[in-house]
Amino acid sequence: FLNSVLYDITGIIWFKEFGTSLKIILPLAISFYTFQILAFTIDIYRGKYTEDISLLNYMVFIMFFPQLIAGPIMRANEFLPQLQGKTEIDFKSDYIYKGMLLVALGIVKKVLIADNIAGVIDPVWQNPSQYSSFELFIAIHGFTWQIYGDFGGYTDVARGAAYLLGYEIPENFKAPFLSASPREMWQRWHITLSTWLRDYLYIPLGGSRVGEFRNQFNLVLTFVLGGLWHGAAWTYVIWGFFHGFFLVLQRIMEKLGFKQIFPSFPGKIVSIFFTYHLFFLGAIPFRSKNMSDFFLVSEKVFLWNSNIKSSILTETVIGLCFLALLIQIFEYKEYFPRVLWKIRPVFTPLIFLLLLILIGLYSGTGKEFVYFQF
Structure with missing residues (x-):
């Protein structure tokens, strides 16, 4: 690089x-x-x-x-x-149940959602010049949810396997696409990387203890370095700068007194919509193979030169994104533990059987986990 x-x-x-x-x-x-x-x-x-x-x-x-x-x-x-002091696996009933649930949920995210989305959007990203603005728009949405299903699914499986072995490891995703601000997004997305960058880069650089300009510079620099962690390419530098810039912008707006622009519930929905689409825009440099593709996709999406039309690409991505959104709504309110804990004696086997059937019927072509490359 x-x-x-x-x-x-x-x-x-x-x-x-x-x-x-x-x-x-x-x-x-x-x-x-x-x-x-x-x-x-x-x-x-x-x-x-x-x-x-x-x-x-x-x-x-x-x-x-x-x-x-x-x-x-x-x-x-x-x-x-x-x-400390552990010489054998401690099989706790609640850990076993949590582990099975997380493994099953992770497989659903990876196999049913991420792999099926990847199957229809990968050709678009391989040759973006051959596709219309609308198809690229759908492919960006698709990749945004693919990376959530792929990486979030891996994390769920990892945490579930750890529970089955008697250990607890940290959560990495907490319904990130229901965040109402860029800062909240990074408190919910790839949490362990975000906190690592905060504790071992941002704070040693001075954190919030320095002047306002230096603080904002440190924030952007931290995210640029976080982008380079993903890969030594200009596209990742742009991705890091993009997210760092909007975190700085949020900080400036808060300094000016705009701590919550839309305080009502409908306003929060608007905030979630805008926050998600900021992350959506960041997916363009993150997924582009090179700078040429980044400029091409950006130009086509922003200059929009096509009609909206239905296709297998559109229907598959929208359907699977809706399924992923439902999962995030459950995760946001921690609905899974509170409800499923109560019904587990009777329905646990049926839940896992249903998931196995769904995976068997609708699983796409197996894809390598995206974050294996990092």
């Missing part, structure tokens, strides 16, 4: 070609467990974690298999105490 930046600035071809003959294969999930190790090391240095741990417990913490590949990013003070 640095070479490409230097090539763009200088035009010297050597920068573009340097190192292209090297074939370096990065270990799977290196960014996730690297962040976990860094956080643990920094916490020890800061004196936030002072307990002695065995080598075995340290290795379990770093290589805990349910979350090793794509998180959530665990903290030592949350997980290591669960290992």
